[in-house]
Amino acid sequence: MRYSKQREAILRVVNASNVHPTAEMVYREVKKEIPNISLGTVYRNLNALADASQIKRISIPKDVDHFDHRHVEHYHFCCTKCHQLYDLPGSTIHQLIHRLEQEESVRITDYEVLFYGICQKCQKGKEENYGIKRK
Amino acid sequence: MRYSKQREAILRVVNASNVHPTAEMVYREVKKEIPNISLGTVYRNLNALADASQIKRISIPKDVDHFDHRHVEHYHFCCTKCHQLYDLPGSTIHQLIHRLEQEESVRITDYEVLFYGICQKCQKGKEENYGIKRK
DNA sequence: GTATCTGCAAAGAATTTGCAATCCT
């Protein structure tokens, strides 16, 4: 994979973000720096970076894909009320992975744990919809 | 939700299937029974059934959505070589859910655990691609 | 009777792709 300033900027934006950006969000952000970048380029690079395991793709029912850096192990939590995507800490999953690899004879190289529920804010009644439409 | 023979057949197909069918697969299967059913009806009903928690939607990176019955608790495993979707047994996740609910003050109502890796068949070199294209 | 559901076809939304020009190394 050859260097390009577009890809460098895209990776930087995903790494710096704490909101699990979508392709569109990354596009809007990178545009500030490279105004004539195209959305196609953003998609191409997000795919390339995900294939190279430099970022992680999060697929969510009824929503477009989100992308995430891979700095720390964590789970994802999707609030079914405000449709916001949060991180949940933890890496308890490794024991489970080990057990499954033994018992099921598969080799596990990656995982995605997605919880659904009601976030703290929405439980308190402060429900907000951050413009994320329900598919 | 009112009865319809279309929805009944769709639910029956998902419940009877052991391959986590896509909307298209369900459509092809139900068509054997109700030849003039439309794909739109299949989509509408899969959505309605998933909203009613009668079936589960599985969103996978670079693949269309799959649907699954909810008979037993299990995880999903996606082989990155043959792109086949398998079940993995277990429900170890409940302790984790409990802990996270306490510590993070969220209410968790559902979850999806998706592992990636190489399935048994592909490890043995018998890799097959079941016509599931890579997005 | 009437609200829900269906089939059909068209629309919509997200993502990919072909191509000529440009950029890395």
Added chain:
DNA sequence: AGGATTGCAAATTCTTTGCAGATAC
């Protein structure tokens, strides 16, 4: 130089939706 990458726009793919007629209750 030469292959990778880009911007642009068109194409593709999956899914949703509007509507008129059919169906459930």
